[in-house]
Amino acid sequence: MSVLDEPWIKPELMACCGAREIRDNDRVMVGTGFPTVAANIAKHIQAPSAVMMQESGVYDADPKRPAVSVGDPCLNPGAAMIGGLIEVMGMFLQAGWVDVGFLSGSQVDKYGNINTTVIGDYESPKSRLPGSGGASPIGALVKRVLIIALHDTRRLAEKVDFITTPGYLDGPGAREKWGLPPDTGPQVIVTNKAVMRFDDETKVAYLASYHPDSSVEEIVENTPWDLKVADDVHETEPPTREELRVLRTIIDPARMIKIYERRGYV
Amino acid sequence: MSKVMSMRDAVAEHVHDGDFLFMGGYICRTPFSAVHELIRQGRKDLTITRSNAADDFDMLIGAGVVKRFVSTFLSLGLYGLGRCFRRSIEKGIPHKIELEEYTNLSLPMMLMAGSMGMPFIPVKDMVGTDLMNIRGFMGDGKFKMIDSPFDGSPVMLVPALNPDVAIIHVQQCDENGNAQMWGIGGDCQVGANASGKVIVSCERLVSREVVGKDPSRTIVPDFKVVAVVEEPFGSHPGYTPGFYDVDLNFGYMYQAASNTVEDFQAFLDEWVFGVEDRTAYVNHYIERFGYKQFADLAAAFDYGYPVSYSY
Numbered sequence: 001m002s003v004l005d006e007p008w009i010k011p012e013l014m015a016c017c018g019a020r021e022i023r024d025n026d027r028v029m030v031g032t033g034f035p036t037v038a039a040n041i042a043k044h045i046q047a048p049s050a051v052m053m054q055e056s057g058v059y060d061a062d063p064k065r066p067a068v069s070v071g072d073p074c075l076n077p078g079a080a081m082i083g084g085l086i087e088v089m090g091m092f093l094q095a096g097w098v099d100v101g102f103l104s105g106s107q108v109d110k111y112g113n114i115n116t117t118v119i120g121d122y123e124s125p126k127s128r129l130p131g132s133g134g135a136s137p138i139g140a141l142v143k144r145v146l147i148i149a150l151h152d153t154r155r156l157a158e159k160v161d162f163i164t165t166p167g168y169l170d171g172p173g174a175r176e177k178w179g180l181p182p183d184t185g186p187q188v189i190v191t192n193k194a195v196m197r198f199d200d201e202t203k204v205a206y207l208a209s210y211h212p213d214s215s216v217e218e219i220v221e222n223t224p225w226d227l228k229v230a231d232d233v234h235e236t237e238p239p240t241r242e243e244l245r246v247l248r249t250i251i252d253p254a255r256m257i258k259i260y261e262r263r264g265y266v
Numbered sequence: 267m268s269k270v271m272s273m274r275d276a277v278a279e280h281v282h283d284g285d286f287l288f289m290g291g292y293i294c295r296t297p298f299s300a301v302h303e304l305i306r307q308g309r310k311d312l313t314i315t316r317s318n319a320a321d322d323f324d325m326l327i328g329a330g331v332v333k334r335f336v337s338t339f340l341s342l343g344l345y346g347l348g349r350c351f352r353r354s355i356e357k358g359i360p361h362k363i364e365l366e367e368y369t370n371l372s373l374p375m376m377l378m379a380g381s382m383g384m385p386f387i388p389v390k391d392m393v394g395t396d397l398m399n400i401r402g403f404m405g406d407g408k409f410k411m412i413d414s415p416f417d418g419s420p421v422m423l424v425p426a427l428n429p430d431v432a433i434i435h436v437q438q439c440d441e442n443g444n445a446q447m448w449g450i451g452g453d454c455q456v457g458a459n460a461s462g463k464v465i466v467s468c469e470r471l472v473s474r475e476v477v478g479k480d481p482s483r484t485i486v487p488d489f490k491v492v493a494v495v496e497e498p499f500g501s502h503p504g505y506t507p508g509f510y511d512v513d514l515n516f517g518y519m520y521q522a523a524s525n526t527v528e529d530f531q532a533f534l535d536e537w538v539f540g541v542e543d544r545t546a547y548v549n550h551y552i553e554r555f556g557y558k559q560f561a562d563l564a565a566a567f568d569y570g571y572p573v574s575y576s577y
């Protein structure tokens with residue numbers, strides 16, 4: 001049996017959903033894991049001229065093994081440019097040159113705001129999380145933010161406990177009021193159950209497609225805001241044979257993506 | 267005049283209780299040898315900063331040497347969460363550190379401003395988020411919002427940072443302190459140059475003549491440097507490009523140890539208090555894990571095209 005005949009798993013579908021958001025010539029800020037896999041699928045299919053960068057200072061790396069952090073040594077040899085945070089976060093991101101950023105978070109709300117700071121009260125938190133790192137500036141300043149999240153009523157929220165990274169903040173006009181660049185913000189939330197997009201008028205995430213083993217009813221039930229459903233809501237297209245070929249034979253022959261199943265992406 | 271000395275002397279002479287320290291590194295070139303020496307000498311009440319802190323800052327916090335942290339992030343990445351950091355914030359063990367939280371854009375910009383002698387700098391991030399609603403020990407001085415004097419649009423200003431001391435680890439340095447680095451930079455160059463004085467730890471000491479063969483690689487000039495420490499393997503379990511790889515086994519071992527106060531203390535007893543310096547640390551590593559595991563970390567050689575500055 002060919003490796004392509006094995007049934008697809010949810011993390012593979014999510015990576016493909018992320019990949020389909022990337023356009024040719026996009027400049028993409030990635031971390032590790034899902035974002036890198038998704039951007040690489042896109043490069044092999046519809047976006048051969050997309051380029052990736054890591055906030056640590058790396059532009060257009062050519063790693064010979066999967067990078068396990070944005071500072072991984074395998075990102076150094078072969079890159080087109082290595083600088084530091086001032087170059088990538090300042091000269092590229094803040095100056096407005098980055099098209100796409102991938103983000104994930106412990107908590108994501110209906111406006112696409114992301115919390116990676118605390119669960120509970122800031123002064124005496126139930127859980128202290130790592131903090132912003134590069135997420136907040138990426139969420140503020142790239143043109144299109146792609147959000148990866150687990151789909152349940154704990155990870156998704158009507159309102160996050162703490163806005164670390166700005167989505168549409170408290171609704172229409174808020175990003176503009178704070179002086180964030182025009183025409184920027186979250187584009188999509190890809191979860192293990194669905195693809196949600198943001199309404200142009202209300203800036204609230206709505207259901208665009210449900211994954212093959214899920215349903216509109218299940219997703220509405222597991223989404224803690226009044227989830228609107230697109231008129232043309234449909235089943236998410238499963239990974240194509242070409243996407244699986246790229247993913248399993250070129251990008252991730254060791255199938256490292258399976259670790260996401262253990263992290264709940266099922 | 268040579269500034270070469272041991273890490274013990276460098277820390278004893280140049281880092282004092284209550285100092286504000288920039289510690290370089292971004293998984294790469296973490297000055298771990300200095301981290302261990304700060305703990306061994308029992309420094310207290312330090313303020314520490316760097317973008318994207320990891321296991322080194324977690325260890326300093328767990329060991330109780332930190333009072334304040336100008337932070338953007340602290341996680342052990344692949345290995346897991348920063349347990350000492352979480353115990354400090356959630357449970358006050360060994361004590362609750364004070365935070366001032368920024369981002370991986372604003373903090374490097376603040377260090378850059380400091381490195382250039384500027385009083386403050388505008389940044390485009392943080393606006394509208396809850397990072398504006400939390401102010402720690404810097405109080406009103408954390409940031410200011412103004413209307414741009416040029417076009418009236420809202421602008422966030424953040425203050426320059428000027429740490430008392432920077433400690434960085436680089437590939438090579440001459441005996442006066444001209445420090446040369448290559449590979450992922452993080453905020454190392456701006457952090458070092460923002461600081462009042464710099465301690466350079468390096469994989470190898472080289473002559474001034476070698477520095478002059480490729481002077482574009484120098485990130486800190488000798489006049490800012492007060493101590494040069496030749497410390498091979500000095501950023502282990504992090505890596506130094508061209509010298510050795512990340513030690514994933516050791517990283518996981520630290521993370522597992524940091525899960526409880528007792529195991530964390532046992533880790534310090536073995537790897538920090540149980541060895542007198544970096545040489546003893548490396549010897550202990552080889553005794554404990556065997557020479558093969560040590561040698562396997564060594565980087566391959568893959569030289570670039572030699573550069574020429576001739577005219």
